[in-house]
Amino acid sequence: MYELRGVTKRYTRGKPTVHALDGVDLTIGDGDRLVIQGPTGGGKSTLLQMLGGLDKPTEGSVELDGTDLAKLSEAKLTRVRSENIGFVFQSFNLIPTLTAQENVETALVPLGVKTGERRERAAQALESVGLGERLRHLPSEMSGGQQQRVAIARALVKRPKVLLADEPTGNLDESMRDEIMDVLERLWKEHGLTFVMVTHDSSIAKKAPRLVTIRKGRVTVTERDARGALS
Amino acid sequence: MFFTYLRRELRRRRKAALVVASGLALGIALVIVVSSVSSGMEKAQGKVLQSLYGLGTDMTVTKAAEAQSGQNQGPRFEFDARNDDSGGEQSSDRVMVRGFQTLAASTVSKVGAQQGVSDAVGGLSLQVLKVSGEFRQGEFQQEPGQGQYGGGQPGGGGGEPQGRVQGGGADFQVDNYSVYGTDVTKPALGPLTSSKITSGRTFRTSETNAEVVVADTSYAKEKKLAVGDTVTIKGTKFEVIGIATPDSGDAAANLYIPLKQAQTLSDSKDEVTTIYVKASDSQQIDSVKSTIQENIPGTTVTTSADLADTVSGSLSTASDLAANVGKWLSLAVLVAAFLVAGLLTSAAVSRRVREFGTLKALGWTSGRVTRQVVGEAVVNGLVGGALGITLGLAGAYVVTAISPTLEAQVGASGGGAAGPGAGPGGGGPGGMSGGFRRQAATEALKVALTAPVSLSTIALAVGLAVTGGLVAGAFGGWRASRLRPADALRRVE
Numbered sequence: 147m148y149e150l151r152g153v154t155k156r157y158t159r160g161k162p163t164v165h166a167l168d169g170v171d172l173t174i175g176d177g178d179r180l181v182i183q184g185p186t187g188g189g190k191s192t193l194l195q196m197l198g199g200l201d202k203p204t205e206g207s208v209e210l211d212g213t214d215l216a217k218l219s220e221a222k223l224t225r226v227r228s229e230n231i232g233f234v235f236q237s238f239n240l241i242p243t244l245t246a247q248e249n250v251e252t253a254l255v256p257l258g259v260k261t262g263e264r265r266e267r268a269a270q271a272l273e274s275v276g277l278g279e280r281l282r283h284l285p286s287e288m289s290g291g292q293q294q295r296v297a298i299a300r301a302l303v304k305r306p307k308v309l310l311a312d313e314p315t316g317n318l319d320e321s322m323r324d325e326i327m328d329v330l331e332r333l334w335k336e337h338g339l340t341f342v343m344v345t346h347d348s349s350i351a352k353k354a355p356r357l358v359t360i361r362k363g364r365v366t367v368t369e370r371d372a373r374g375a376l377s
Numbered sequence: 378m379f380f381t382y383l384r385r386e387l388r389r390r391r392k393a394a395l396v397v398a399s400g401l402a403l404g405i406a407l408v409i410v411v412s413s414v415s416s417g418m419e420k421a422q423g424k425v426l427q428s429l430y431g432l433g434t435d436m437t438v439t440k441a442a443e444a445q446s447g448q449n450q451g452p453r454f455e456f457d458a459r460n461d462d463s464g465g466e467q468s469s470d471r472v473m474v475r476g477f478q479t480l481a482a483s484t485v486s487k488v489g490a491q492q493g494v495s496d497a498v499g500g501l502s503l504q505v506l507k508v509s510g511e512f513r514q515g516e517f518q519q520e521p522g523q524g525q526y527g528g529g530q531p532g533g534g535g536g537e538p539q540g541r542v543q544g545g546g547a548d549f550q551v552d553n554y555s556v557y558g559t560d561v562t563k564p565a566l567g568p569l570t571s572s573k574i575t576s577g578r579t580f581r582t583s584e585t586n587a588e589v590v591v592a593d594t595s596y597a598k599e600k601k602l603a604v605g606d607t608v609t610i611k612g613t614k615f616e617v618i619g620i621a622t623p624d625s626g627d628a629a630a631n632l633y634i635p636l637k638q639a640q641t642l643s644d645s646k647d648e649v650t651t652i653y654v655k656a657s658d659s660q661q662i663d664s665v666k667s668t669i670q671e672n673i674p675g676t677t678v679t680t681s682a683d684l685a686d687t688v689s690g691s692l693s694t695a696s697d698l699a700a701n702v703g704k705w706l707s708l709a710v711l712v713a714a715f716l717v718a719g720l721l722t723s724a725a726v727s728r729r730v731r732e733f734g735t736l737k738a739l740g741w742t743s744g745r746v747t748r749q750v751v752g753e754a755v756v757n758g759l760v761g762g763a764l765g766i767t768l769g770l771a772g773a774y775v776v777t778a779i780s781p782t783l784e785a786q787v788g789a790s791g792g793g794a795a796g797p798g799a800g801p802g803g804g805g806p807g808g809m810s811g812g813f814r815r816q817a818a819t820e821a822l823k824v825a826l827t828a829p830v831s832l833s834t835i836a837l838a839v840g841l842a843v844t845g846g847l848v849a850g851a852f853g854g855w856r857a858s859r860l861r862p863a864d865a866l867r868r869v870e
Contacts, residue, residue, distance in 0.1 A: 200863040228740020239735040243385040256740040
């Protein structure tokens with residue numbers, strides 16, 4: 147469970163100071179599905195970086211299960227990322243020289259999983275996203291949708307608590323988009339994940355039970371009940 | 378994973394790896410070629426010096442140069458002008474001490490007694506000038522009242538005829554060769570050690586005053602000498618017991634005879650021209666040199682290093698080139714190669730910012746990412762090293778195969794003063810007189826250049842390859858360690 151209190155992130159680039167985040171308070175419960183939406187440069191990615199322990203806030207606290215990520219050392223933060231957080235990126239970010247299976251294995255390397263087990267778990271994860279036949283394919287030999295599925299397998303192979311996705315369908319056409327959203331939704335349910343997704347896509351945003359809109363560093367939370375009505 | 382990733386990267390980014398590796402290869406190849414050529418130069422120089430010095434000689438002692446006294450006399454030849462018509466052949470040998478300067482034989486034992494001297498042996502270098510030929514009497518045809526005239530009046534330069542002389546003249550040959558009087562009791566030291574006996578035998582230690590001679594192979598060929606033949610020097614018949622072939626370059630003398638015989642021939646009893654010295658410790662040569670110079674006044678000590686300084690000609694030029702230009706050139710290329718490898722590796726890391734950022738986001742530590750980058754760079758360096766060694770060996774092989782001939786001129790090694798500079802000649806044959814320059818003033822030798830590659834050169838190349846890889850890795854690793862995991866979220870490549 148996430149507890150964000152007064153999270154502020156300022157970037158000083160030259161003279162003007164940019165408030166990427168400006169006193170954000172947000173609570174995300176275990177197993178929640180949250181969509182973050184907003185204009186470009188509004189702070190979506192910065193918020194995702196805070197949640198993923200990729201960057202630290204200038205002020206405020208980012209607690210994950212009672213641990214303030216803002217106060218952790220780089221080494222401990224790396225440990226948190228390797229154990230608890232899975233990432234899916236807009237441009238897949240697969241290692242171009244490694245096969246699908248090896249790409250998935252990279253997520254298990256920092257956990258010290260032995261080679262044999264690593265291979266097996268990577269193969270299973272790829273099977274669960276429907277790529278059981280493509281273990282030895284290079285990213286360049288696969289379609290965008292398949293590459294993103296490899297990336298999803300990589301994010302989930304270590305069984306994290308949290309899955310963070312940064313515009314996972316941004317680089318895909320519509321049919322692929324639905325395919326990826328189906329996979330993500332299914333895995334979210336199967337694994338009982340906390341799932342936070344940044345998206346531009348309003349059709350996806352509409353379906354989200356909880357929508358965070360971020361504009362000029364400030365957030366507005368919109369909740370929907372089971373019938374889809376706003377509250 | 379480390380090796381899988383490394384292997385995949387190197388295989389799939391072969392071109393980039395090859396660029397880095399070739400840069401290093403070029404630098405390393407140059408280092409190998411330059412260092413092997415310069416060791417070839419050293420070897421060539423060593424050969425030149427050896428042929429003058431003999432094996433195992435660390436320095437020579439000669440008489441210090443004195444002010445020209447004017448007493449130095451060139452050889453004089455006197456021939457009889459005969460009145461009869463026989464025209465018989467006459468010949469005259471002049472045996473001169475090379476450089477006209479000698480040391481007392483007792484100096485040899487004095488030098489031998491100096492601290493740091495392992496052994497000393499004296500030798501007498503002689504130059505023999507043999508003039509032989511005949512006079513033909515001219516026929517006097519006019520003004521019979523003037524009486525007869527002997528052909529070739531001494532010093533006359535053909536003189537002004539008082540009458541007309543027809544058909545008179547002289548036919549003379551000048552034979553000039555060098556003789557070295559060697560101390561047969563110490564065969565391990567001196568100039569003869571740089572020659573191998575290729576026929577017959579060398580001196581026995583008992584032949585201190587025997588009338589035997591060892592001939593240099595090229596002189597023997599010229600004079601058609603073989604073992605068992607005799608050579609006459611100033612009336613003394615010497616038996617040829619052996620033919621010596623120099624290991625390289627020219628021989629120190631045309632003929633080698635026992636020292637005592639040489640002293641007798643040149644009327645220089647108990648005198649030597651050069652003392653060959655072997656130091657007990659080759660590292661102490663300079664101190665031994667100063668000890669000798671201090672304790673035995675009037676001597677000049679020349680070490681092989683001093684002699685090396687006097688080596689000139691194309692060998693010296695090439696040697697300087699290899700030592701200076703070659704060294705700096707290969708250093709510059711090496712530094713450039715290291716820098717280029719570093720920058721290329723660093724640039725490769727920059728191109729892979731998102732890749733490394735992603736790995737960091739997945740929980741890879743900076744150390745693990747850096748190790749990966751350094752690992753790739755070191756392998757690149759090793760590939761470059763292997764390429765460079767191959768290239769360098771090929772280069773050295775080509776140099777050895779071509780083995781360009783270098784000419785070396787060695788300056789005067791002793792303190793000998795040159796005689797008066799007139800060449801042989803003058804007027805009529807009867808009055809021929811003149812000195813000649815000391816032959817050793819410059820010796821021109823031809824040496825083939827080789828480029829031997831030593832194991833230490835290879836070791837150096839491997840070391841450089843690893844260093845190059847590490848330098849490149851340091852650049853790349855430094856860049857990689859500074860990447861933020863948030864770079865994984867960058868949208869533009």
